[in-house]
Amino acid sequence: MEEYEIVVIGGGASGLMAAYQAAKRGKRVLLIERNEKLGKKIYITGKGRCNFTNDCSPDEFLTNVVSNPKFLMGAIRAFPPERTLRFFEEAGMHYKIERGNRAFPISDHASDVTKVLEKACRSVGVQIHLNERVLSVRKQDTMSDVANSMFDIVTSTGRYFAYSVIIATGGVSYPTTGSTGDGYSFASSLGHSIVPTVPALVGIRLKNPLAPLSGLSLKNVALSVKEGEKVLHREFGEMLFTHSGISSPIVLTISSLINRKQIPSLSLSLDLKPALSFEQLEQRILRDFDAEKNKSVGNVFCGLLPKNLVPFVLAQAGVSPQKTVNSVTKEERKGLLFALKCFIMKPTSLLPVEEAIVTAGGVSVKEVNPKTMESKRCPHLYFCGEVLDLDALTGGFNLQIAFATGYAAGNAV
Ligand SMILES: Cc1cc2nc3c(=O)[nH]c(=O)nc-3n(C[C@H](O)[C@H](O)[C@H](O)COP(=O)(O)OP(=O)(O)OC[C@H]3O[C@@H](n4cnc5c(N)ncnc54)[C@H](O)[C@@H]3O)c2cc1C
Structure with missing residues (x-):
């Protein structure tokens, strides 16, 4: 049984950043990852290119956060996108900025992002255990001073004691990358509430999928989602028909904004000619009919x-x-x-959370200190990344959340 100052559970974007930051401050850190390699999810981000942050100001950043932007204010100001860019640049990973301020490694290889994080961790002495799954996290039984008792961490191949634990196990989307929600059970066993999880940034299923149109992509359309007559959101851009419904960036955005609603009670209205008013379009049709x-x-x-x-x-x-x-x-x-x-489509549901880019819901941020990411329920317990009830739109914002919260936890622990 080994003893560590800090055990980080999960070697994804947030856990790697937290482990690096803590070890850089001279702490003895063990990072435990269940997969055979680190950052398995990072490899598939941005279609293998990893849109690792968004080159924008903290205020602009927060407007792209869907769940709990206020909670993130402190962490994003302390570790804004600019710091993320500098961190990678200084580690030798050059980057480029594309449409919508999206930042990518200049190589277009997501693996460069993981390499930088792994190298940084190793350079400050983080011990990394791969192929080891944490099974439980408990406070050691002591009759006195429960608050300061150590954590007892049982894994698939060992057992450790630690003064502090950082839970960085991610959400429940794309579970083949290792994120299967283990962190939620660790958190609830230590007294935390879990906000029910729902898919975010995901395709929408239609009642009558327009199957023959599967693969058809429409450019410059406007998609509105309505509850009764009230327009809840309207997004402009490209839309793709799939075998079960619709997808594309504007659909992903809408999915994140309606994922707590009764989806079948909503309707989707597609404006196929948003650049023309009703009157202009009528004139156009009259002209075409006349000709x-x-x-x-x-x-x-x-x-x-x-x-x-x-x-x-x-x-x-x-x-x-x-x-x-x-x-x-x-x-x-x-x-x-x-x-x-107003081409009407009836949504029935969102695609399942396993197919979602991110998970909305998770460890309630009400019970977490926004500056340090430390639990308000269990001293010396910290959280970072997608395991928390935080999610944002596409554009590099979700990885930035992972880096900023990982930095906050690693800096405070
Ligand atoms: C297809 C796809 C594309 C994406 N593209 C982008 C993008 O371009 N830009 C962007 O900003 N965001 C993107 N995201 C979202 C982003 O990848 C995540 O929000 C981010 O990786 C979350 O980081 P995390 O460290 O919190 O969790 P994760 O990356 O999920 O890491 C959690 C780690 O914990 C490990 N783990 C879990 N349980 C245990 C356990 N019991 N014991 C030990 N280890 C455990 C897992 O194996 C995993 O490695 C994308 C997501 C997907 C699915």
Whole structure:
């Protein structure tokens, strides 16, 4: 049975940063990772390129945080994106900034990010145990001074005592990378509340998936999500049809904003021509109809929309594709206009959390000190990264949360 000052559970982005920061301050740190290698999730981030942060100010950063931005204020100011960029640059990893201030390693290899973190940890003497899964974390039984008693950590291959523990086990998305929610049971066994987890940044299933359109990507569309007549959110950009529903960055964003709602009670409305007002679009249709009087509506609409989409839009308007344009009534024309500006899709659910980019929910931040990431329930216990009830939109913000909270925990422990 070995004794350590600090045991970090989980060798992902947040655990590596926390372990490095703690060992740099002269602490004796053991990092335990269940996988055969560190940072398994980092390898698949940003489609293998790892969008490791976003080159923006702390204030801008916080506007992209969906759950508990206020809790993150202190940690992000102490370790802002600028510090993350500098940390990697100084370690020899050059980076580039792309659309939307997204930062990537110049090599386009996510593995560079993990290499930097691992090398940094080893350079300050962090002991790393791979292929070892933590099974339980308890406070040692002592009759007196329970608050300052050591942690008793049992793993698949050993047992350790530690003065402090940092839980950095991630959420429950992409469980094949090692994040299967173990941290939630450690936290609750030590007195913490867990906010129920839901998927965030994930595709949306449709009641009647437009299966024949699977693979079709629409550029410059606007997707709104409505509750009754109230528009909850509207996003502009690209949208992709999948075999079960819809995906793409704007869909991922919307998913994170509605994941606590009753999804079947919502409706999605797609504006296929957001650059044109109803009036402008009506003029355009009138012009097209006038120029092609004897053609079928289906034919004319192929000039307005991708061919595969035309039958679905006409079906919503209740107009036969074979109908010649000169026999379209005013009422039918209104229906066509409406279908182009408000193409309705019924969502049934989000895809499961296992397929989500991030997990929303987790260890309640109400019970964690926002400056130090230390538990308010159990002294010397710390949390960082996705295990906490924190999540953000796409753009490098989630890894920045992992780095900033990892830094805070490693600096305070
Ligand atoms: C496909 C995909 C793409 C993404 N792309 C981006 C992106 O480009 N930019 C961005 O900012 N974010 C991205 N994210 C999100 C980001 O990867 C995560 O938010 C971030 O990695 C969380 O870091 P973490 O350290 O908290 O958790 P994790 O990276 O999940 O690390 C947790 C670690 O703990 C280990 N562990 C768990 N339980 C135990 C146990 N009992 N014992 C020992 N070890 C344990 C796991 O094996 C794992 O290595 C992406 C996520 C996915 C799934």
